[in-house]
Amino acid sequence: MSSLRVNPRYSVNATSLPHHTVTEAIRDVALTGGAGLGLWERKMTPGEDARVADEMAERGLSATFCVPSTHTILPSQIDGPGAPRDPEERLDALCASIRRLARFDPAAVLIAPGASGDPAHPAGPLAEVMRVLPVLADTAEECGVRIGVELIAHRRGGTISSLPAMIDVLDAIGRESLGIMFSVFHSWDEPDLHQNLRRYASRINSVQVCDIRDPERSPFDRELPGRGRGVAPGIIQTLLEAGYDGWWDLEIFSDDGTFGTRLPGSYWAMPPLEFLGQAKEAFDQSYSQAYEQLAG
DSSP states (O other): OOOOOSOOOOEGGGGGGOOHHHHHHHHHHHHTSEEEOOOOOGOTTTTTTTHHHHHHHHOOOOEEBOOOOBBBSSOTOOOOOOOOSHHHHHHHHHHHHHHHHHHTTOOOEEEOOOOSSOOOOOOOHHHHHHHHHHHHHHHHHHHTOOOOEEEEOOOEEEEEEESHHHHHHHHHHOOTTTTEEEEHHHHHHHTTTTHHHHHHHHHHHHHHHOEOOOOSSSSBBBOTTTSSSSOOHHHHHHHHHHHHSSEEEEOBEEETTTTSOOTTTTTGGGGGHHHHHHHHHHHHHHHHHHHHHHHH
8 A cells, every 4th residue: 555654744734833934934844853844825925935945945845735925816804914805816825826936836726716714605606616726727737737626614614615516616617736635634424434535545636634632622623633522533544544644734813802702722822843843743643643543
């Protein structure tokens, strides 16, 4: 089984480090055992891309799943300050981000259809997503990169919130540069999840890992892999069994007041090296548990 690596490719997404500069994120991820970093364009200063690439090379880090400044096709409650609302302006911004991030040779550029934050009123319309995705695919193909189209949970008001629904969209568009970005956080409670992972693993080009707090105290309250509900090891096992052989990208949101709620025990409030050290240890334990179940 080609995906059964003793030493998996582990990375950290820079969105897990909201108070870090890019340089600080590169340094601290490398110091705590990461082999890759998912760059967050919102943190990247114009004109310094060459320096960032050099710093990553010096630390031995690959660019993994990189996040545009405005990363949803539809306006979203997670848009940053100044994000455009006009559809054509958003499309132009996304294409510009793909071109910029392509210079780092990322494993994938992450783009989400949309999220409303309200499961009763999911972000839409889907027709706009279907219109825009082929244009983004053209841009990605011109740049020689892939796009990970992110599944966002129904409980977060995602436009496309299940693996079968995403497959329907990607099949209708029919572009090889588009794959699925699968997130443990967003899909852990999807009906028939493990069956769907076995069926569609070949369409997944990016995976983000965390675990689920019980109960979740806010929309920005993720747990380290193997803690809380402890769903990550089983999902990792199924992905390995199904042949996933890519990067495992840690993404932790743990609000320290940044998004309006000071959560007790927030990982973001911890010393960064302590947080990242715990995260790497938790991932290693979760991966080892999955590996041993398959190898044994």
